[in-house]
Amino acid sequence: MVKEKENSKFPPLVDGKSRYDLSSGKYLRVWQGPQHPGITGNMSLELTICGDEIIDCKTHVGYLHRGFEKLMERRKYIQCFPVVCRICVPEPDFNEYLFAACTEELAGIQIPEQAEWIRTLNLEMARLTSFLMWIGGQAGSFGMGTIGQWTVTLRDYMLDLFEELTGGRIYHMYMLPGGVRADFPPGWINKLLDTLKTVEKTLDDVELAMMHNAVFKMRAKGLGIITPDMVDKYGITGPNARAAGVKRDIRKDSPYLVYDKLDFDVVTGTKSDAYGRCEVRIREMYQSIDLIRQIVEKMPKEGPFFTKLPNVLHWRIPAGHTYKRAECTRGEYGFYVQSDGSDKPRRTYVRGPSYTHAVALMEHLAIRTNIADTAGLMVSLHTYPPEIER
Amino acid sequence: MTEFNELSRQFQVSDLVEQRADLHFITASKEHAVAVVSALKERYGYTHLVFFTVVDHLEKNEFHLTYMLHNYEKHHDMGVVVKIARENVQMESIHHLWPAAATYQQEMREMYGVEFPGSPGLYENFALEGWEDIPPMRRDFDTKEYSDKTYYPRPGRESHDPREYMKENLYPSEAETW
């Protein structure tokens, strides 16, 4: 929290940035990372501190750079499909969906209804799974490792379901242009519903143990406040914005797949600090569970799940460009794909929500926070570096 | 589209393309691009900078800067494409409109060599500390060549083309194909 006092030990802020002289000896520059600072992936924070309080923060990425966007320039459309999911570990499905959706739109392909339902189900499962991993980081960064143990276990149960459905635990490689690769295995739906019950039960415990924890409340409340006027300035999306009372959810605003056939309300909060964001996310987890149940109930029992593609070895897509977005756990995930009429995409641009959250926003929010809270702050923004450096 | 008609009276914009009902692309001249983007933000409610990036059209010797703006009221996207020559490429910065744009511009400077004078931290490393080659996202940067030069192939790997292999084995004579 920014506390301006007379004779403050902090240097003056000019345009939101501290003015300080490092050689004065009053300040110290330390690095946090690039080990995972919480469960956020490898990135590092270059912190200038005064005592244990941060007066300047500079983020550094590049520890995970694999050049996905460049790799795709050399690959045929179908060959990009195994690449995209690797852009984000906790919820690869959004990459798969968005790349497929862009390709389908450019190629003028309509996928079967069943595929749309299965994709929606998959995306909601991915959201839930990603949130479960996030709780682990959030709780862990405030010293509540036990909760992380619970939710990471639950995440594994979810991964079991993914494994049975798609054949892979982490990188599912399931939604490809044209639809999905397979229908549900026998008995899988029941297993999914059982797992949801277990998750729900544990979530209740998490609420008790975390959201009603005096220590957590003391540390998280007031940490890294995002005000509604910052939202557009920094391109903030997802729960980070919703916690500030900004009612925006792509699933509702620009419904994709079958979200217009599902019944849900946009979750909003009143104050976007670390605690408020936690609250929103936990409510969104209950929402995801509810959505999955709705999908299971409403979706057609059978039907084709894949549209015939032209021979993928020679598949050329008409020149054009498009942008598709979806609401992932962290906010707006988007793919911009440009085709020049050849068999390989000219440009694939991946818009990950962490791009703005973890860099510009983090640098802004970190100032005048306590060094011990940086990990918690970072996790509360729910960022994943691989989508920053695609 | 009203926005486009109004904008085109004031600025050099062209080529309105409706990709979807909720996604339009327009092309703006380099000189007017920032003014167009600014107008879209201030006057037409396109307050959200979704992303800002470059597409390299090496064959045409052009960079296509692409601003993607979103209007939350209408749930509509507007892509503003600016075509600029690839040499000594410079563009006006938009960090005054969105502080987050500085990150995009920093990355574009590093990955494509597009300069945005005045953009904060423009010359700081983004993802490529110690990179000395040409900006790697440019299409004339050959990743395969770079990787062959920098790394070594795993020894012992050899593949055969079925048609060549069958020729060697089944009809190697000069009489058969010449």
Add this chain to the structure above:
Amino acid sequence: MSLKDIIAPFSVWKRALEKPYTNRKPIETRPGADRYRGFHQNAIDQCIGCGTCEEICQNNAIDLVPLEGKTSSHGDSGLRPKIDYGRCCWCALCVDICPTGSLGMSNEYIWITTDPEDFRFIPGGETKPWDDRAEGYRRAEGYDLLEAERVEMPMLSFEESQKSFIEMVQGYSKEQAMEEADRCVACGICIATCPAHMDVPAYIEAIRNDDMGEGLKIVYNANPLPASCGRVCSHACEYVCAMKHKGEAISIRWLKRYIIDQIYLGDYKEILKSADESNGKKIAVIGSGPGGLSAAYYLRLLGYEITVFDANEKAGGMLRYGIPEYRLPYEQVEKDVEYIRQLGVTINQDLKIGVDRDFKTLYDEYDAIFFSTGLKDPYGLEIAGEDLPGVQSGLDILDEVTKGKTPDIGKSVVVVGGGNVAMDAARTSRRYGAEVTILYRRREVDMPADEEEIHESQGEGCKLVTQAIPLRVEKGDSTRLKLFFGMAEMVDQGEGQRPKPVLIEGSEEVIECDTVITAIGQEADYSFIPEEIGKNLVFNRGMVQINEFRQTGDSKIFAGGDIANRKRDAISAIADGHSAAKGIDIYLTNFKDK
């Protein structure tokens, strides 16, 4: 802060009594899910080494390597995929696209060895514990990356087709051709099997690129009679097509035809390479069938002066005189021939060597001779009554029709034989309104005729009687003739031998008919070769013996086509002509002058 906030976290303690999530040591191996994408399996005998897996692998993890015990053969490259698990990303696209369906993935994901080289192996070729595992990733029903069925060819209906000599196969439209060309996986397995080794994937790619000029160039590299071949080729390529393992082979023949049909003859010379400047050497080509024309074309390109001698009124040999117009219209033969003529090849018609011109004179006048005179003398049935009026050979009927005469066949016809000539004669007779019965001594599966010819002849109303052996022909009562035949049973001749039809004693049936058409094969006539030259040539069971360059025992004489080639089809004759051209070129540049 409320009291609840202090107390609530202690609720964690209740979990102390719960069963832990974690597994105890030693950790039990947890099997992968049923569809888990683990280590690869490959049904090694089902795999044909087409390399489509290597093609789709985005990580360059697959190499095609020779495997001990596997050799290259028609339809099998003899190579097998070797996977580098240091690169594999387990996406299973290779499994999805595999045309034979031999590749799969087991659900095994645990395998520990100390040597990193072990993680590079040939699935199915090197024994691994998961080879027989039933669980694992397979391509799901309802999801497919390749199209198994070919684009249907527009054809005249049988009702229509049997009424006239209009070409039955209508040809692909551009959309249809592109769609069909799109099915090709471009593996190139077919190239080895095509007698002329045409670069099939390359001309199919030209269709995909809608670049007909490029397609024509590729086709002419190995086949100077494509308008004809695109219609009547025996398409051995299609029998080995990788896609045939999945469903239907690519329509290679129709696609070739599509390319040729798109280009006017007048535009050929701008696209194709022109002949080299004349080198002053002269070659005589005897016979203007596919073999002769092919040799003439390639030799002409090399700068030789070519004179073709042909006994018929028009060039084309069996393409013109042996194949009815509904299968191969004459103007298509003319298109092929005319281009070769335009290149500067002289074709002398109605000139029979041995009658109108002496073989010895040619031998002395020309630098080399290529002959490809074909099989012209039909075999007789060797039964009583064969010389009655109304008994005719199939070739004669086809020849007459080509010359514009109406054959005297009456109202009912019996065709004896099971080859293409028999089918052609039968279907031609149908077109003159006759009731047609085909008698064949073996089973339908043994028939040497093309599958589609058998199918279409029956579709057009020809009645097929198999395992029937003609016994004798007599004069008929109400009809011109009566054919007596007996039924045969197939007697097994042991391993590797085809079963032999043996007459069932006492079985005898009769058909009344106006005409009996014999089409049980032809033989060559070498009487035009004088003894002094003929003695240098080696003959074996009616065939001239040649080396790989189609050179006969006399180094100046080359031969090809049906007289020298057991395959007895147009494309083999074309290949002979092509090889002979190379042989003649080598002979004349390296040996003749010394």
